[in-house]
Amino acid sequence: MTTTLVIGANGQIGSTLATLLASQGHTVRRATSRAASQPDEVTVNLATGEGLAAALTGADQLFLMAPPGYANQQELLIPAIDAARAAGVHKVLLLSAMGANADDNIPLRQAELHLEHSGLAWNVIRPNWFMQNFHTFWLHGIQTQGQIFLPVGDAKGSFIDTRDIAAVAAKLLSGDEFVNAAHDLTGSESLDHTQVAAILSQAAGRTIGYTDIPEEAMRQGLLGAGLPADYTEFLLIILGAFKAGFAAHITNAVQQITGQEPIRLEQYAQDFKSHWA
Structure with a gap:
């Protein structure tokens, strides 16, 4: 059984994703920045790294996103990618943003590139x-x-719609058909x-x-x-x-990956x- 750590599991994308993965038979660890209050919750603070190593222990996959309010996203995401690799995680799915790949100096792009060169199986999704x-x-x-x-x-x-983003993420974390690729979502x-x-x-x-x-x-x-x-x-x-x-710009990635129109x-x-x- 696949164990997936979902960062931001109380957010609009993460909460839907966690529910979708659980319905597909995944063991889901729901990471929250608050004190864990449910058996499947773990407390993780990406800004400090607190709780991350423990949350990743035994996990097969990681859904990774930067918490809102931070402009220096790479300073939170790159250490998390390294921690995932150190913990033996197989695949990391990074939530980026459409247009992040326009310039390699953009913080989210720096995180994307670090993931691509990490040796891990990876996907990047860039929603509008x-x-x-x-x-x-x-x-x-x-x-x-x-x-x-x-x-x-x-x-x-x-x-x-964030529900479409979660549906794409669930599909990418449920197989390797689209592995090692970035997808612009609109x-x-x-x-x-x-x-x-x-x-x-x-x-x-x-x-x-x-x-x-x-x-x-x-x-x-x-x-x-x-x-x-x-x-x-x-x-x-x-x-x-x-x-x-x-x-x-409009892409057909949602339909291509999920089989459903946005x-x-x-x-x-x-x-x-x-x-x-």
């Missing part, structure tokens, strides 16, 4: 912007002012935020709009919400890449409409 951001990170503006506030102009993005269509707002409005039964805001307004909003300055600048850089059109934004909006209604 999550649909779930609209009921998490961007929710406050929708709830309080009925607006999505972002500095991205009328650029389009091929948003992806939805099946590109939409601008005005179109997104219209779809959310239809599902929620209320008017939701989109306001293109200056970058400085976004910076002050993120800092005011308590985000670290370096992570704020990281987010502004990737939002700038969105505005420049780099998030509009979830459309309309379905996502129906499934999560209570957050905006």
